Amino acid sequence: MKKHDLEFCFKGNRTYVHGTDIYNKMIEFIKDIKDNESFDCSFHGVAKTNLEISEQKPEDENKLKFACKYTDTQNNKKIIYGIENNKKIECRYEYPEEDICKLTNLDLKNQEISLEESSSYTFVENSVALNKYLLENLFPNANGKWYFTRFQLKEIPDKNHYPLKLVLKANFNFKLTKTEVFIDNRLIGYIYFSLV
Numbered sequence: 001m002k003k004h005d006l007e008f009c010f011k012g013n014r015t016y017v018h019g020t021d022i023y024n025k026m027i028e029f030i031k032d033i034k035d036n037e038s039f040d041c042s043f044h045g046v047a048k049t050n051l052e053i054s055e056q057k058p059e060d061e062n063k064l065k066f067a068c069k070y071t072d073t074q075n076n077k078k079i080i081y082g083i084e085n086n087k088k089i090e091c092r093y094e095y096p097e098e099d100i101c102k103l104t105n106l107d108l109k110n111q112e113i114s115l116e117e118s119s120s121y122t123f124v125e126n127s128v129a130l131n132k133y134l135l136e137n138l139f140p141n142a143n144g145k146w147y148f149t150r151f152q153l154k155e156i157p158d159k160n161h162y163p164l165k166l167v168l169k170a171n172f173n174f175k176l177t178k179t180e181v182f183i184d185n186r187l188i189g190y191i192y193f194s195l196v
Contacts, residue, residue, distance in 0.1 A: 002054075003052050003053070003054045004029070004052060004053050004054070005050065005051075005052050005085055005087070006025050006029070006050060006051050006052065006053060006082075007050050007087075007089075008021050008022075008025070008050055008051070008089055009021075009089065009090075009091035009092055009093050010089055010091070010092040010093075011092075011093065011095040012092075012093075012094060012095040012096075012097075015048060016046040016047060016048050017046075017047040017048070017050075017051065017065075017089070018095075018148075019041075019043050019066075019124075019128065019147075019148040019149075019151075020122070020124045020125045020128050020148070022041070022043070022047075022051070022066055022082065023041055023124045023151055024122055024124060024125075026041060026053075026068050026080065027039075027156065029053070030068075030070060030080070032072040032073045032074075033070050033071070033072065033073075033156065037070065037071040037155065038069075038070065038071065038152075038153060038154055038155070038189075039068065039069070039070045039151075039153045039155075039156050040068065040069040040070070040150070040151070040152045040153070041066060041067070041068040041069075041150065041151050042066065042067055042068075042149065042150040043065065043066045043147070043148065043149050043150065044061075044064045044065055044066060044067065045062075045064065045065050046065075046147075047065040047066075047082075047084050048084070048089075049084045049085065049086050049087055049088060049089060050084070050085055050087040050088070050089055051065060051066075051082045051083065051084055051085060052082070052083060052084075052085040053080050053081065053082050054080070054081055054083075055078065055079065055080060055081070056081070057079070057081050058081060058083050063083045063084065064081060064082070064083060065082045065083055065084060066081070066082040067079055067080070067081050067082070068080045068082075095125075097125075097128075097129040097132070097133075099119070100115070100119045100121055100125070100126055100129040100130070100133075101129060101130070101133045103115055103116075103117060103119055104130060104133065106133070106134065106137060108137060108138060110167070111134070111138060111167060111168040112134070112165060112166060112167040112168070113130045113131075113133060113134040113165070113166050114130075114163055114164065114165040114166075115130060115162065115163065115164045115165075116162060116163045117162060118162060123157050123161045123164075124151065126161070126164055127151070127164065127166065127181055127191055128148050128191070130164065130166050131148075131166050131179050131191050131193060132146050132148075132193070134166060134168060134179070135168075135177060135193060138168065139171075139174070142174055142195055143195075144174070144195040144196050145195070145196055146193050146194075146195055147193060147194050147195075147196055148191070148192075148193055149176065149192045149193060149194045150190075150191070150192035151189070151190075151191055151192075152189050152190045152191075152192070153181075153188055153189035154187075154188050154189050155188055155189075157183055157188060161183050162183075162184075163183070163184060163185075164181070164182070164183055165181075165182040165183075165185070166179045166180065166181055166182070166191065167179065167180045167182070168180075169190070174194070174195035175194060175195070176192055176193075176194055177192065177193045177194070177195075178190055178191075178192055179191045179192070179193070
């Protein structure tokens with residue numbers, strides 16, 4: 001694969017490329033993901049410009065903004081790396097994630113949150129909004145900003161991803177939290193956040 005430029009818009013009032021947009025672009029871009037195989041996307045820094053992707057890891061790892069691992073249809077393990085290309089982001093769109101949160105059932109006792117009905121947002125947008133809302137309510141006195149840092153899936157769900165349920169599994173002193181992601185009560189992966 002040659003280097004390929006990806007263009008993004010800022011989400012809401014953010015001044016960085018949101019991990020949900022990176023995930024959605026990667027799912028759209030990668031045409032050879034093997035069905036029912038894992039997909040693991042980790043974020044290594046905040047990107048303030050557009051990105052380019054390549055199968056070659058950058059020599060300067062400080063430039064690395066994300067890495068996505070998957071198995072292709074020929075059973076090859078692949079990694080795609082994303083680095084900033086310094087091309088300015090020229091657009092912005094609304095993302096009222098509170099609209100997603102209004103549709104949820106929050107159970108602080110069991111450290112879980114669920115979304116039973118369609119929200120008009122993508123699977124990753126729903127998952128990130130739910131996890132952030134869960135963490136903000138479980139740890140209201142935590143100082144800092146929650147960042148989406150990794151999405152580790154055993155399979156990529158289709159469009160119908162309800163009911164969606166997230167259950168906090170571990171909190172490593174807020175440096176990393178690990179939350180289980182269930183669709184129709186079936187564990188399909190994990191979402192990770194960090195408090196910065």
